Amino acid sequence: MDAIDIKILNCLKTNSRQNASAISEQINLSVSAVIERIRKMESNGIIKQYTVVLNSAQTGNDMSAFISVSIEHPKYHQNFMDKVTGMPNIRECYHITGEFDYLLKLEAGSTAQLELVLNSVKSIDGVSHTHTLVVLSTVKNEISGMPLLMQNLKGFK
Amino acid sequence: MDAIDIKILNCLKTNSRQNASAISEQINLSVSAVIERIRKMESNGIIKQYTVVLNSAQTGNDMSAFISVSIEHPKYHQNFMDKVTGMPNIRECYHITGEFDYLLKLEAGSTAQLELVLNSVKSIDGVSHTHTLVVLSTVKNEISGMPLLMQNLKGFK
DNA sequence: CTTGAAAATAAATCGCG
DNA sequence: CGCGATTTATTTTCAAG
Numbered sequence: 001m002d003a004i005d006i007k008i009l010n011c012l013k014t015n016s017r018q019n020a021s022a023i024s025e026q027i028n029l030s031v032s033a034v035i036e037r038i039r040k041m042e043s044n045g046i047i048k049q050y051t052v053v054l055n056s057a058q059t060g061n062d063m064s065a066f067i068s069v070s071i072e073h074p075k076y077h078q079n080f081m082d083k084v085t086g087m088p089n090i091r092e093c094y095h096i097t098g099e100f101d102y103l104l105k106l107e108a109g110s111t112a113q114l115e116l117v118l119n120s121v122k123s124i125d126g127v128s129h130t131h132t133l134v135v136l137s138t139v140k141n142e143i144s145g146m147p148l149l150m151q152n153l154k155g156f157k
Numbered sequence: 158m159d160a161i162d163i164k165i166l167n168c169l170k171t172n173s174r175q176n177a178s179a180i181s182e183q184i185n186l187s188v189s190a191v192i193e194r195i196r197k198m199e200s201n202g203i204i205k206q207y208t209v210v211l212n213s214a215q216t217g218n219d220m221s222a223f224i225s226v227s228i229e230h231p232k233y234h235q236n237f238m239d240k241v242t243g244m245p246n247i248r249e250c251y252h253i254t255g256e257f258d259y260l261l262k263l264e265a266g267s268t269a270q271l272e273l274v275l276n277s278v279k280s281i282d283g284v285s286h287t288h289t290l291v292v293l294s295t296v297k298n299e300i301s302g303m304p305l306l307m308q309n310l311k312g313f314k
Numbered sequence: 315c316t317t318g319a320a321a322a323t324a325a326a327t328c329g330c331g
Numbered sequence: 332c333g334c335g336a337t338t339t340a341t342t343t344t345c346a347a348g
């Protein structure tokens with residue numbers, strides 16, 4: 001991965017649906033080279049996925065919360081992770097240091113739905129203690145990792 | 158937004174670079190209709206952005222942490238949000254209920270970098286108290302909101 | 315919404331710096 | 332590795348049913 005790849009990733013981050021010739025113009029590289037580099041990054045796994053970001057206010061899932069969870073014994077961990085992975089309202093799950101074991105991000109369309117999800121989490125085997133934070137507003141939410149990539153580069157588009 | 162739109166969004170979520178004809182085949186709708194529906198969702202803002210998900214392990218930003226922040230007085234809020242928005246290592250910032258005012262997600266490439274970011278956050282005006290959780294592993298991280306959309310639908314692809 | 319043909323674009327190929 | 336002209340294949344557009 002060099003500076004050119006990063007420029008390409010930056011273009012794709014902004015709009016992953018733009019084609020190679022559009023990118024080519026933006027970064028002053030031939031279309032063939034752009035295509036070749038994209039293919040390489042797809043096949044070696046740097047590019048994991050192309051996806052779409054939706055307006056959650058319009059899709060009706062604009063309520064979110066974080067819940068910290070303690071598990072009473074290590075034997076429950078695998079089951080907990082499996083359960084959580086299968087629950088669509090749980091969007092993120094992190095294993096963390098500190099007082100709690102996991103931090104989950106939930107999304108729902110109403111407080112009632114949120115309550116249901118919270119209760120399901122609390123009733124997973126081994127969950128001993130939880131702490132819930134409701135999100136009042138999202139100040140920032142950068143998806144994938146581009147700005148960071150660019151920190152260490154001088155001249156990018 | 159109807160069930161067909163949701164099928165289209167689901168396709169785009171899986172791979173936003175696939176074109177209308179590919180989607181058309183998957184959901185048994187004519188190409189023109191697919192294009193028209195996508196355009197509509199783009200222009201009315203349901204589709205916010207097409208983006209790419211990178212492998213952070215390979216891009217060198219695979220270290221992350223959450224930091225909860227208390228602000229000592231409301232007058233500091235705006236400045237805090239502005240600062241945080243401008244910091245690339247801060248990927249997410251939520252205004253939350255509870256003991257703290259904000260929850261931030263940080264990403265960095267090393268513990269040293271992480272430490273720097275933590276210190277920058279702590280030195281923003283008005284920050285009175287913080288609590289840091291380091292992420293040991295990411296169990297789940299679903300990006301945009303598709304699975305939730307589908308909960309309420311019976312027959313999707 | 316669908317179809318199908320025309321028009322416009324994009325991608326793959328391939329010698330060659 | 333990158334370029335860029337050519338060929339090949341796809342896609343989008345549009346008018347009509």
